[in-house]
Amino acid sequence: MNEIFGNLRLELRRGVLTLAVLTQLRAEHYGYTLRKTLTELGLDIEENTLYPLLRRLESQGLLVSEWREEDKRNKRFYRLSPEGHAILEQLLAEWTGINASIERILHAQPEQTASSGRN
Amino acid sequence: MELLDRYLYAVRAYLPPAQQVDIIRELRENILSQVEDKEAELGRSLNQEEQEALIKPYGHPALLGLRYAPNRYLIGPLVFPAYWHTLKITLGIVAIVCILLPEIALLTGMRGAIANPVGSFFQIAALTFAWMTLTFAGLDYCVHKFGLLENWGKKWEPRSLPPIPKGVAAAPRSRRLAALISTVAVGAWWLLALKYPFLMMGPTWGMIRLSAVWEWFYIPFILLVLVSIAQRFAELAWPGKKAFALAMELIRAGGGAVIYFLLVRAGDLIEPVRTAAAPGADAFAGIYNTSFLIGMTIAGLVSLGEFARALWLGTRRSGGEEAVAQCHS
Numbered sequence: 001m002n003e004i005f006g007n008l009r010l011e012l013r014r015g016v017l018t019l020a021v022l023t024q025l026r027a028e029h030y031g032y033t034l035r036k037t038l039t040e041l042g043l044d045i046e047e048n049t050l051y052p053l054l055r056r057l058e059s060q061g062l063l064v065s066e067w068r069e070e071d072k073r074n075k076r077f078y079r080l081s082p083e084g085h086a087i088l089e090q091l092l093a094e095w096t097g098i099n100a101s102i103e104r105i106l107h108a109q110p111e112q113t114a115s116s117g118r119n
Numbered sequence: 120m121e122l123l124d125r126y127l128y129a130v131r132a133y134l135p136p137a138q139q140v141d142i143i144r145e146l147r148e149n150i151l152s153q154v155e156d157k158e159a160e161l162g163r164s165l166n167q168e169e170q171e172a173l174i175k176p177y178g179h180p181a182l183l184g185l186r187y188a189p190n191r192y193l194i195g196p197l198v199f200p201a202y203w204h205t206l207k208i209t210l211g212i213v214a215i216v217c218i219l220l221p222e223i224a225l226l227t228g229m230r231g232a233i234a235n236p237v238g239s240f241f242q243i244a245a246l247t248f249a250w251m252t253l254t255f256a257g258l259d260y261c262v263h264k265f266g267l268l269e270n271w272g273k274k275w276e277p278r279s280l281p282p283i284p285k286g287v288a289a290a291p292r293s294r295r296l297a298a299l300i301s302t303v304a305v306g307a308w309w310l311l312a313l314k315y316p317f318l319m320m321g322p323t324w325g326m327i328r329l330s331a332v333w334e335w336f337y338i339p340f341i342l343l344v345l346v347s348i349a350q351r352f353a354e355l356a357w358p359g360k361k362a363f364a365l366a367m368e369l370i371r372a373g374g375g376a377v378i379y380f381l382l383v384r385a386g387d388l389i390e391p392v393r394t395a396a397a398p399g400a401d402a403f404a405g406i407y408n409t410s411f412l413i414g415m416t417i418a419g420l421v422s423l424g425e426f427a428r429a430l431w432l433g434t435r436r437s438g439g440e441e442a443v444a445q446c447h448s
Contacts, residue, residue, distance in 0.1 A: 030149070030152075032148075032149040032153055035149075046176060048177050048178045048183045048186060051145070051149065052186035052187045055138075055142070055187060073151070074148065075152075076144075076145045
């Protein structure tokens with residue numbers, strides 16, 4: 001049972017994490033500060049998931065990156081590309097729709113759900 | 120941070136070659152930022168246990184490195200490099216056997232003796248490709264089905280990371296695994312072919328046979344194969360310990376050069392079986408003797424070159440540390 005929950009949770013989180021990373025990268029971040037900010041906002045993401053994810057999103061053209069010096073050290077900063085902005089808008093619309101549907105399903109009266117099913 | 124260098128050096132072996140330096144530089148910067156934050160919070164430098172605790176969540180070097188690999192459908196990123204390397208070596212051997220030997224036959228006047236060598240190559244190559252792909256896909260399935268990688272990663276501790284080797288940097292693990300597999304496969308094939316020569320001669324067996332000279336060399340060849348396997352195994356299992364692998368390389372390459380040059384001087388290695396049913400036996404034996412003469416000379420020269428290279432490596436001390444230094448900003 002725990003294994004089933006673990007797999008379903010993993011599937012659920014996979015898409016949500018991508019959405020959270022893209023949303024957060026409307027402003028520029030490098031890997032470590034991005035992870036720190038997401039954790040502070042309540043979304044814990046492991047380093048070995050986030051850093052490869054950033055590379056993958058960049059290879060898909062959703063992010064752009066550059067090496068730049070900050071605090072006397074070179075860091076790789078990421079931000080959304082124009083294409084990433086467009087995709088993010090669509091994903092957020094999808095997310096809002098799904099979220100609203102789940103809310104409605106959760107709060108629907110049992111009789112209402114049953115009668116809808118019979119129609 | 121010596122532990123961080125050891126970790127990044129280990130991760131590097133699993134990364135796509137074109138991105139290794141860039142990814143390691145980025146990982147280094149992210150981890151160092153994390154270290155600085157932690158040190159600022161504690162007001163002192165991190166001790167060994169704290170450094171280990173910081174690196175452990177990144178996971179086993181293989182697990183982290185493979186997450187950067189491109190997705191593939193049939194054979195995943197863990198098994199794919201070993202599959203690709205083994206496939207290239209095997210197809211190279213198939214190409215030499217199917218194309219080079221018949222070409223020599225044509226040059227020496229046996230035109231048409233081996234019909235359509237290119238057609239045979241494509242047939243055998245397609246079969247080799249299919250079997251090898253199925254085998255490695257099965258291996259990949261087992262790795263995922265039984266969670267071998269995850270179970271292996273759970274037990275991992277940063278303190279078990281090997282030191283950065285001095286001397287030449289180790290090849291990626293996938294390449295070392297492929298080298299071991301191909302050494303076992305080629306060695307087994309060669310020893311079997313010396314006992315059952317139809318494996319080497321194919322349909323021409325019956326017209327020709329191996330001369331008695333080979334019996335003298337069978338045990339030296341067994342020793343050579345065992346030394347080669349020991350060398351490849353040592354390279355795979357203990358990449359940091361170069362001395363043993365280097366000693367095996369010296370024995371293998373030196374021994375190989377001696378055997379190959381003795382074979383070149385041993386006279387005819389193939390004898391014709393003169394029967395009424397095989398009128399071209401002498402000509403075939405001639406072709407094979409010429410092929411073996413060329414093959415053994417090349418093998419002897421290659422072994423001699425490898426022996427010289429191993430000697431040179433034994434006296435050189437640099438490499439692993441250079442590879443890590445490249446990734447410093």
